[in-house]
Amino acid sequence: xxxxxxxxxxxxxxxxxxxxxxxxxxxxxxxxxxxxxxxxxxxxxxxxxxxxxxxxxxxxxxxxxxxxxxxxxxxxxxxxxxxxxxxxxxxxxxxxxxxxxxxxxxxxxxxxxxxxxxxxxxxxxxxxxxxxxxxxxxxxxxxxxxxxxxxxxxxxxxxx
DNA sequence: GCCAACGTTGGC
DNA sequence: GCCAACGTTGGC
Numbered sequence: 121x122x123x124x125x126x127x128x129x130x131x132x133x134x135x136x137x138x139x140x141x142x143x144x145x146x147x148x149x150x151x152x153x154x155x156x157x158x159x160x161x162x163x164x165x166x167x168x169x170x171x172x173x174x175x176x177x178x179x180x181x182x183x184x185x186x187x188x189x190x191x192x193x194x195x196x197x198x199x200x201x202x203x204x205x206x207x208x209x210x211x212x213x214x215x216x217x218x219x220x221x222x223x224x225x226x227x228x229x230x231x232x233x234x235x236x237x238x239x240x241x242x243x244x245x246x247x248x249x250x251x252x253x254x255x256x257x258x259x260x261x262x263x264x265x266x267x268x269x270x271x272x273x274x275x276x277x278x279x280x
Numbered sequence: 281g282c283c284a285a286c287g288t289t290g291g292c
Numbered sequence: 293g294c295c296a297a298c299g300t301t302g303g304c
Binding site for chain 1: 289
Binding site: 248 | 296297298299
């Protein structure tokens with residue numbers, strides 16, 4: 121199993137929204153590096169859910185990959201902001217996965233706190249100016265973050 | 281293939 | 293709202 125981090129702006133789609141809808145196609149990723157990470161995801165992988173453009177920015181919960189990469193339908197929709205005229209149905213350029221909520225943190229674990237954890241050293245997330253919206257996370261960083269939220273392995277077993 | 285211009289991200 | 297960092301675009 122691998123671990124990831126997904127960024128989302130809470131004003132657009134936050135963790136509470138994921139809890140409400142129960143399952144969400146993670147569409148709209150239009151960066152090749154992030155897309156390749158989406159394609160590396162396997163069913164059952166766990167994702168830290170990160171709120172960007174929030175005060176404070178940070179991790180607010182855990183989600184789980186419940187469907188592996190498939191074509192992002194918005195790339196074919198001319199009405200969508202994510203429409204890509206250079207993509208074709210025969211050779212889709214952009215992918216998405218489906219995710220579902222696992223557990224909401226009792227409180228946010230802020231970016232500031234992550235930066236203080238040795239487990240997060242060297243991550244694209246904590247580096248300066250990173251705009252990557254899908255980030256691979258080392259196991260140590262994942263568990264340290266869960267611990268900082270006051271949770272442990274047992275809190276992940278009651279999958280919602 | 282270079283690189284300047286431009287648009288976007290996202291912390292602050 | 294500001295602006296640094298970064299990715300993309302497009303002229304050449």
